[in-house]
Amino acid sequence: MRALTWHGKHDVRVDTVDDPEIINPRDAIIKITSTAICGSDLHLYDGYIPTMQKGDILGHEFMGEVVEVGAKSSLQKGQRVVVPFTISCGGCFHCEKHQYSACENGLPGENQEIAQTLYGHPMAGLFGYSHMTGGYAGGQAEYVRVPFSDVGPIVIPDGVDDDKVLFLSDILPTGWMAAENADIEPGDTVAVWGCGPVGLFAVQSAFLMGAERVIAIDHFPRRLELARCFGAETINYEESKTYDALMEMTGGIGPDACIDSVGMEAHGLFADNVIDQIKVSTFMGTDRAHSIRQAIIACRKGGRVSMPAVYGGFVDKFPLGAFMQKGLTLKTGQTHVQHYMPALLNAIMDDKIDTTFLISHRLPLEQAAEGYRMFHDKQNEVTKIVLKPGMDQAQPA
Amino acid sequence: MGDILTPDQQDDAPATTAKAGSDATAKTVTINRPRQEIYEFWRNFSNLAQVMDNVVAIETLDDRRSHWTVKAPGGSTVEWTSLVTEDRPGELIAWISEEGADVPNSGRIEFRDAPGGRGTWVTATILYDPPAGIIGKVIAKMFQREPHIQARRDLRRLKQLMETGEIATAARTKAQHEEEQN
Numbered sequence: 001m002r003a004l005t006w007h008g009k010h011d012v013r014v015d016t017v018d019d020p021e022i023i024n025p026r027d028a029i030i031k032i033t034s035t036a037i038c039g040s041d042l043h044l045y046d047g048y049i050p051t052m053q054k055g056d057i058l059g060h061e062f063m064g065e066v067v068e069v070g071a072k073s074s075l076q077k078g079q080r081v082v083v084p085f086t087i088s089c090g091g092c093f094h095c096e097k098h099q100y101s102a103c104e105n106g107l108p109g110e111n112q113e114i115a116q117t118l119y120g121h122p123m124a125g126l127f128g129y130s131h132m133t134g135g136y137a138g139g140q141a142e143y144v145r146v147p148f149s150d151v152g153p154i155v156i157p158d159g160v161d162d163d164k165v166l167f168l169s170d171i172l173p174t175g176w177m178a179a180e181n182a183d184i185e186p187g188d189t190v191a192v193w194g195c196g197p198v199g200l201f202a203v204q205s206a207f208l209m210g211a212e213r214v215i216a217i218d219h220f221p222r223r224l225e226l227a228r229c230f231g232a233e234t235i236n237y238e239e240s241k242t243y244d245a246l247m248e249m250t251g252g253i254g255p256d257a258c259i260d261s262v263g264m265e266a267h268g269l270f271a272d273n274v275i276d277q278i279k280v281s282t283f284m285g286t287d288r289a290h291s292i293r294q295a296i297i298a299c300r301k302g303g304r305v306s307m308p309a310v311y312g313g314f315v316d317k318f319p320l321g322a323f324m325q326k327g328l329t330l331k332t333g334q335t336h337v338q339h340y341m342p343a344l345l346n347a348i349m350d351d352k353i354d355t356t357f358l359i360s361h362r363l364p365l366e367q368a369a370e371g372y373r374m375f376h377d378k379q380n381e382v383t384k385i386v387l388k389p390g391m392d393q394a395q396p397a
Numbered sequence: 398m399g400d401i402l403t404p405d406q407q408d409d410a411p412a413t414t415a416k417a418g419s420d421a422t423a424k425t426v427t428i429n430r431p432r433q434e435i436y437e438f439w440r441n442f443s444n445l446a447q448v449m450d451n452v453v454a455i456e457t458l459d460d461r462r463s464h465w466t467v468k469a470p471g472g473s474t475v476e477w478t479s480l481v482t483e484d485r486p487g488e489l490i491a492w493i494s495e496e497g498a499d500v501p502n503s504g505r506i507e508f509r510d511a512p513g514g515r516g517t518w519v520t521a522t523i524l525y526d527p528p529a530g531i532i533g534k535v536i537a538k539m540f541q542r543e544p545h546i547q548a549r550r551d552l553r554r555l556k557q558l559m560e561t562g563e564i565a566t567a568a569r570t571k572a573q574h575e576e577e578q579n
Contacts, residue, residue, distance in 0.1 A: 018570045024563040057569075072562065089561040093515055095428050105557045108565045109450075109550040116549075125565065137566040145569055148561070 002389070003057045003141030004368040009047035010376075012058065012369050018144035020137065025072035028149035030083060034162040035062035035139045037368075037375050037385045038170060039196045040310050044129065045372050051114060051131040060085035060127040061169040063162060066153075074150035081153035083146055084337035085170045085325030087125030087136060090151035100124060101334035106148070107134045118313065123334065125374075138367055142389045154341045157349075164348055166386065167197070167355045173340035175201025175261070178308035179209055181331035182257035186210040191246060191255035191298065192232070193291040194262035195223035197358055197384055198308055202259050203232045204353060215249060218240055220380040226357065246298045252372040254300035260307045262291035296323050296330075307332035358384040413522070422523050428550040429516040430559045433487040438559065439506060440490060442479075446510035447564070449556040450547065462495070475499035486559040519555070521548055 005015045020029055038061050043049050047227055063082040066075045075081065088095050088103035095103050107115070114132045115122040125147070128138015137144060146153060150304035156165050175198045182190060190206045192199050195218040206214050207230065216227035217235045224234040235245045246255060295305050296319050323330070347353045360383045363371050371385045406412075413423040428435055438444050442463040446452045453466040453474055461481040469475045477498030482507070483491035491505035504523035511518045557564050568574035 018572075020569045021571050023566055024566055025576050026561070026563060027415060087565075089557075089565075091429065091560040092556075093427070096429070104562050105565055108567050109553040109557070111567070112550070112553060125567070134565075137567070137569045147565065348557065 001142040002365060003137070004059065004365070004372075004387075005054075006044060006052055006056045006058055007054050010045060011374075012045065012372050014366055015055075017055075017057070017141075020143050022068055022101040023069045023145065024147060025070040026148050026150050027070040028066055028073045028075045028146045028153070028241070029068035030062075030064040030081065030139075030144050030146055030153070031067045032062050032139055032142060032144060032365075032389050033080075034166045035059050035141075035365075035387045035389070036139070036166060036169075036171075037061075037371055037387070039198070040129075041312065041372070042376055045376060049130045049132075053135075055132060055339070056128070056130070056135070057141050059138030059140030059144075060129055061166065061171065062127075063156070063166050063169065064139075064144075066149075068111065069149070072150065075153060080156045080158075081155060081167045082165050082187060082341070083127070083139065083144075084152045084154075084168075084173075084341065085127055085129075086152075086334065086337050087127065087134060087147055088338060089148050089378060090338075091188040095151070095173070098336055098339040100336040100338045102111040102336075110188055112137055126334075140365070140387060142365065152338055154345060156345070158366075160349070161356075163356045163359055163386065165345065165355075167201075167342050167358070168337075168344055168348075170335065170337065171197040172201050172353070173337045174198045174308050174335040175203075175335075176205045176344060177335050178202040178259050178261060178306050179205035181304075181306035181308070181333075182206070182259055183304050183329070183331075184209040184211050184257055186277065187212050187264055188256040189250055189253075190214065190257045190259065191215045191217065191295070192227075192259045192261060193217045193295055194260070194309070194381050195220070195227045196261065199223075199259070199261035200226055200230070200358065201353075201355075202261055203227050203230050206257075206259075207231055207349075208352065215246065215255065222380045223383065226383065229357070242294060243298050243303040250300070252299050254303065256300055257304045257306065258295035258299045260292045260295045260305070260309045262309050293317070293319055295309070296326075297330060299326065299328055301326045303328055305330045308335070359386050361385045363387055365389040422548050423520060424548040425518055425520040426549070426556050427511050427515055427517070428519055428559050430558045432510060432517040435517050435519060435555075435559055436487045436490070436508050439555075440484070440486075446511075448558055449551045450554070454548055467500075477502070519552060521552060523548060 001021045002014055003017050005013055006012055039059055044245050066077050066079045069075050086101045087106040088100040089105035092104040101124045111134050112122035125134030125136055179202050184206055188211045190211045192202050195216050201215050203216055214232040216232040218224050219236055219238045220334035228234055235242055259354050299305055365387045368387050375382045375385055413419045413421055442455050443457050446455050451468045456464040458464055462478055464478050466474050468475050477494040479492045480495050481492050489507050493500050493503040502525045507520045509518045554564050566574055568577055
């Protein structure tokens with residue numbers, strides 16, 4: 001089959017590799033019909049994530065048709081499914097509590113040691129996201145092997161377009177959980193750092209959960225415009241001083257809840273950010289973290305901070321004093337995708353949530369490497385690229 | 398917990414976690430299944446080849462004895478016959494290798510109810526006594542370099558099999574899967 005493979009920093013290629021096969025009884029093989037490039041794939045593309053190996057197949061946002069099932073899969077050939085990016089067993093303590101991203105059995109035994117050392121505990125497996133998260137082949141390919149297929153994939157009713165439901169795989173539940181973690185109360189003002197897909201879904205989710213105002217922060221005009229379409233007020237941090245603007249826009253109180261959906265690759269040349277960049281390049285620290293610092297400083301006293309953004313390692317100059325003195329609450333975590341999928345599918349079917357606005361480009365799989373380049377270089381115009389393995393190469397839309 | 402400390406004990410932490418080090422390797426894992434079920438799986442020793450990374454084969458000789466063939470460096474194998482010295486159904490199995498073992502060893506596996514209805518605490522304690530000489534050193538390296546990591550991996554595979562019915566693998570093809578297991 002053809003698949004997008006990683007070969008190093010800014011070097012991804014569409015290669016021919018062996019087709020996946022059923023290995024374990026709960027496996028299924030999915031023929032991919034749509035697969036997106038995620039903002040967090042750019043962390044791999046930029047070489048920030050350790051434990052990548054040449055030839056690794058990327059991609060953790062995908063859907064398709066079931067073409068083969070193991071003896072204990074609950075799926076049937078021909079069904080259309082969206083696959084969650086987290087590989088979770090459904091039977092361990094955490095899965096029973098619906099903390100799917102903390103699954104104890106999603107990682108192969110030999111891959112658990114890295115996370116055990118780095119984080120104290122192994123986490124769930126992830127598709128196409130380094131060997132620390134299992135070394136599972138991802139879905140930017142023609143076919144993918146899906147373990148625990150009786151727990152993860154959600155069956156999509158006939159007649160519903162791929163583009164409407166694809167984002168159930170990651171970014172829609174991630175944006176929703178980000179808002180849920182902000183414990184939004186009616187009347188709240190919620191600030192969202194980063195208007196990428198997760199931030200934009202967090203904006204929509206925050207309003208659905210009763211926020212009175214949402215303030216979206218970014219520096220790409222196109223992304224701020226999208227946030228405005230959903231009713232958010234905006235701050236362009238290249239034009240305005242974010243903290244000062246937030247204080248003035250909230251009468252000096254500060255936002256009741258702050259959502260950091262930026263993460264490790266915080267842009268902008270702030271002093272602490274520059275120091276972070278130097279440290280990252282000299283392996284002294286791994287996470288550039290301006291947005292979470294700013295969220296903590298801006299958040300109102302007794303407020304809530306939600307951090308869906310991906311952080312991988314250590315960070316210093318964390319404003320622990322402000323966090324403690326103001327009595328803030330911080331909630332975070334990889335998304336428990338399986339927990340949110342059914343209700344969000346219903347919300348999509350009922351037209352309560354719009355997801356298709358996000359897609360700016362549709363490309364055939366063969367042009368995936370070009371897609372990465374575009375997404376990396378043109379973040380203003382490129383909001384989301386969906387790869388379609390079946391698409392005629394002559395007709396990208 | 399809450400027991401009276403022995404004179405050489407300073408706290409309630411297991412002796413295997415002492416900063417000064419410990420001869421034994423002991424690891425505990427929580428498995429979300431009843432302890433009788435896990436005991437029965439373990440007591441049928443031939444099952445263990447599925448979950449133990451280095452084991453090539455385990456042959457049951459009689460109710461108390463089993464013959465183990467285990468991978469050693471350089472593509473060779475080491476063998477021993479293991480004798481059950483204590484067997485308390487649902488609670489504990491202890492063993493020692495018989496005379497003539499390539500790598501003398503002993504150990505015990507204990508099954509306790511996990512607090513809060515979380516299934517079973519499975520604790521494996523293993524002691525290896527590798528032979529002297531060059532080969533002994535290589536074997537020692539293999540068995541003792543990071544025996545706690547090996548024990549933890551094996552226990553994790555046991556947990557996966559008991560909780561999910563299979564052992565997680567990232568292999569994409571059957572050929573890759575086979576290669577990983579050899």
